[in-house]
Amino acid sequence: MIVSARSALLVLAGLIPLAFAPSRAFAWTWFGLVVAACILDALGAPSPRTLRLTREVTGPIRADQTTEATLRLSNTTKRPMTLDVRDAWPPSLHPAPPRHRVRIGTRSSQKIITILAPTRRGTRHADVVTIRSWGPLHLGARQVSLKAPLTLSVLPEFKARVLLPSRLARLHELEGTTPTTLRGAGTEFDSLRAYVEGDDPRDIDWRASARSPELMVRQWRPERDRHVVIVVDCGRASSALLGAPVRMEVDSIALGCAPRLDSAIETALLLAALADRAGDKVHVLAVDSRVRARVSGVRGAKIIESLAHAFTDISPRLDVTDWTEAAAAVEQTVRHPAFVVLATKIPPAGMETEFTDAVARLAERHTVLVASATDPDELRARSGRSDAEQVFLAASAALAERADEAGAADVRLAGALTLQASADLLPARTADRYIDLKKSGRL
Known part of the structure; x- marks a missing residue:
């Protein structure tokens, strides 16, 4: 059984008559009445075990992204339920908000969304779902933790x-529309062009030059x-x-x-x-x-x-x-x-x-x-x-x-x-x- 802050306020309310007429018997009687009220209120709360729950999460995601974990609660009874729900995940996912207060009508369902913001890569396993069902007076509640296995894969942030764009630009200059003029073990012939001052004489194609009014040199492209x-x-x-x-x-x-x-x-x-x-x-x-x-x-x-x-x-x-x-x-x-x-x-x-x-x-x-x-x-x-x-x-x-x-x-x-x-x-x-x-x- 869980008691709320209202029960503490109810106990403090008994101090008012005690201030005018101090009595040990009255103090214990008042305290017993508050405890009894909390117990009866908790017994009058709908059982949270009657709930049907389903869990979903959108993933996998990168470590710099956020995602939504969805928890759907279905009330199968004929009584409305006031619930405090904690959809528990590992702390590295920074679940927010940590708790939810929901009211579910008779034979209806409610969707709860928890935002997950991971900071480290890895496969994360969801913890239990903790549910408190409050009684009519909100003095006492029943609490249960239910297992609903679910995993989220958090990929490296990269x-x-x-x-990458700046390196791809350099790569395109090297082997895209502008073949390199350097010849090495890792280059292959690409095309011919006219000789300009500064070209390596070893790259001159003499056969092609004989058929052309200009000297022609070979261009090489990285393999x-x-x-x-x-x-x-x-x-x-x-x-x-x-x-x-x-x-x-x-x-x-x-x-x-x-x-x-x-x-x-x-x-x-x-x-x-x-x-x-x-x-x-x-x-x-x-x-x-x-x-x-x-x-x-x-x-x-x-x-x-x-x-x-x-x-x-x-x-x-x-x-x-x-x-x-x-x-x-x-x-x-x-x-x-x-x-x-x-x-x-x-x-x-x-x-x-x-x-x-x-x-x-x-x-x-x-x-x-x-x-x-x-x-x-x-x-x-x-x-x-x-x-x-x-x-x-x-x-x-x-x-x-x-x-x-x-x-x-x-x-x-x-x-x-x-x-x-x-x-x-x-x-x-x-x-x-x-x-x-x-x-x-x-x-």
Whole structure:
């Protein structure tokens, strides 16, 4: 049984006669009458178990969107009901309003809408529906919690999508209506045009020039249908909590204080969208001690949707990443030379030989890029000099920087390219490196 604030007011009303004629017997009698009234009122309330309820939610949604959770209550009795209803969801969904007061007539139904505003990705399970049915005097109520299973999939926010138009514009300049004049292993013949000063003499087509009054040069277009493999590390290194930047720079995204994995996911989504628009085949793997998710063979508009669903329930784990298994998974995924991006923390020199061996193994056939997110708090700490504590932090940050540089040098000796950027800038810098490699003909 639940009692309302009215019962407390009713008890306080008994203090008025007690002030003029104090009596212990009257006080206990009055209190007993109030308790009895509350019990009788609660017994007179319609049972909330007679309600029929159905739950619905519009989803899946991104972590930056809102949706409506609908709860429909149907009164099957011949008595009207006054109800307090709590449609419970996990706190990360920020349900609003938290409670509803509704009145349902006889043999009718009422729809209750709760707004959900998630802040983190993942599959969220609805909690119980708690219903209070008040009696005629609103002194007491019956309460029951009913199970109505329902789930909502919250997809990654993909904040880096704001960077996509500018990168697509650069990509169109490179391989759209303006073919590149640079020739490399990753370019193919596109067309002929007249020679202008500054063109590479090696690109002159002498046979075509013999049939034309002008010198003709070949134009080259970056090859399409290349393979891009993105490996997202969701092991121990991805669980480190990185700080938020103090000020937003050009091309940075507002990740806030988030695990390193969030930066890697944003990088994977942006690069996958860009590579797909460039005509390349995209493959994405999420690995730790084993392969947690795999997206391959999806092209066009469905690539981001497939990746978002794959990353929905991926969270950092404390397992050590098995890079031998990751390299084997890459080789099983693609049989041809590919552009392999490893989104992970570059380990200090000599600390993880398994990682270096896996990079060297992949670099024998593929173009490998190791993209590592650095902590903005660490970058800020390097410039602190105001007091002794900041000096010690700056020294520690400088030592970590030297360790990162030594680790990056080891990776480069293994035959891979390296990219180290702040967590909020890593997606943009990785996309830029991909475009630069396309422009230079290395992809």
